[in-house]
Amino acid sequence: MLEKNLRKDAEKRRQVILEKAAALFAEYGVEHVSMRQIAREAGVGQGTLYRSYNNKGELCWDLIGESCIQNYDRIQSFLGDHTSSPIKDRLETALLYHLESLETHSPVLAAIQANSGGDEQQNVPFYSEHYESIHSVIVQLLNEVAKKTENLDLDPVFTADAIMAILRPDVYIFQRQHRGYSPEEIKNKLFHVFIEPLFHK
Amino acid sequence: MLEKNLRKDAEKRRQVILEKAAALFAEYGVEHVSMRQIAREAGVGQGTLYRSYNNKGELCWDLIGESCIQNYDRIQSFLGDHTSSPIKDRLETALLYHLESLETHSPVLAAIQANSGGDEQQNVPFYSEHYESIHSVIVQLLNEVAKKTENLDLDPVFTADAIMAILRPDVYIFQRQHRGYSPEEIKNKLFHVFIEPLFHK
């Protein structure tokens, strides 16, 4: 929660928690830092930490959420300013902006993915509002493609699901570290597999 | 491990563990059953359980691994018997057989995905041999497509990664439960997004 009406002392503690968490994440890597470590380092009790954040995923979101929302706004702003640009360019730019966010935040986003909600949400790959927002943008753009292209039998929702599946944080990390692709390469491959076929006739 | 040289008493206990685990999974759902519950129900200690299986993922694999391997063999057998069939048919049949395995085993496969290896393997979406095997089949078939089609600039590895990303067990469950697609619909959508564009010219 970026906005909470907390008592002054509680707000101070929340700030200390965030600072210490960010420092620990930077030092050890987000996946190696436990909520206990964060509580200890911040000098607060377990209960206090969990009063601020339901789980590690929420804490992580508090660290990068603003940046992700800004990026989403950037996408929407771009799309709003370029309504007459070719749909292909708009789709590619939206995805490019999202990939930039992934490049910056993928370890923390992976921690959010792995540490949010209960059992039920663990089984929902696109649970987060943020991902749903990006997914929606893609669906809308694909719907536009579908309307403009008569012979193209396009499935916007499933296609967006497929794009979002390969853009999951852990998959992105895999592509970067295991496959050794650069961000530019991933971008080109993504466009090549998903976008270009839509415009080849 | 499907083959272990165990003492008779240990082998008996391993069988009991498997039987009780299968019963608990059937009753409560695999994601809701802990290793402690399994040990209790089987009447063995923690250490004994973990001597048989390093983690829940391994135990789950022991339950369905044979079936998955048989399915893989079925794919290879089909491909071996149909080398002169159109590549599109072979690709589609291989994926269809894999989808059938997913339909049967997705909750347990999702548990394997979520509960295997250490931190490092958690960040590798295609860690399991089984998934690597299917991935390889797809890459090989896509390589054939690439060779036979001159004007098609195909990226077999990334394309296979994308296919495997949408075929992850948790994503499959999401498509079935959240999107409400039938297995037939998922199959059609998968072919539509990934296969048909390869053969449209």
Next chain:
DNA sequence: CGCGTTAGTGGACAGCGGTCCGCTTGTTAA
């Protein structure tokens, strides 16, 4: 300033995944 109310605290607790070591039991050779 004092008091009442309630937001906030921390650490004990439960249950989890996983480890490990003193003890037990199965197996084999003499």
Next chain:
DNA sequence: TTAACAAGCGGACCGCTGTCCACTAACGCG
């Protein structure tokens, strides 16, 4: 049959996520 060896055992242990309640401290009002 017996003894030696080592595979195998179980439960105490560690650290984790997350919960909860008796206690504390902040805040606002008179």
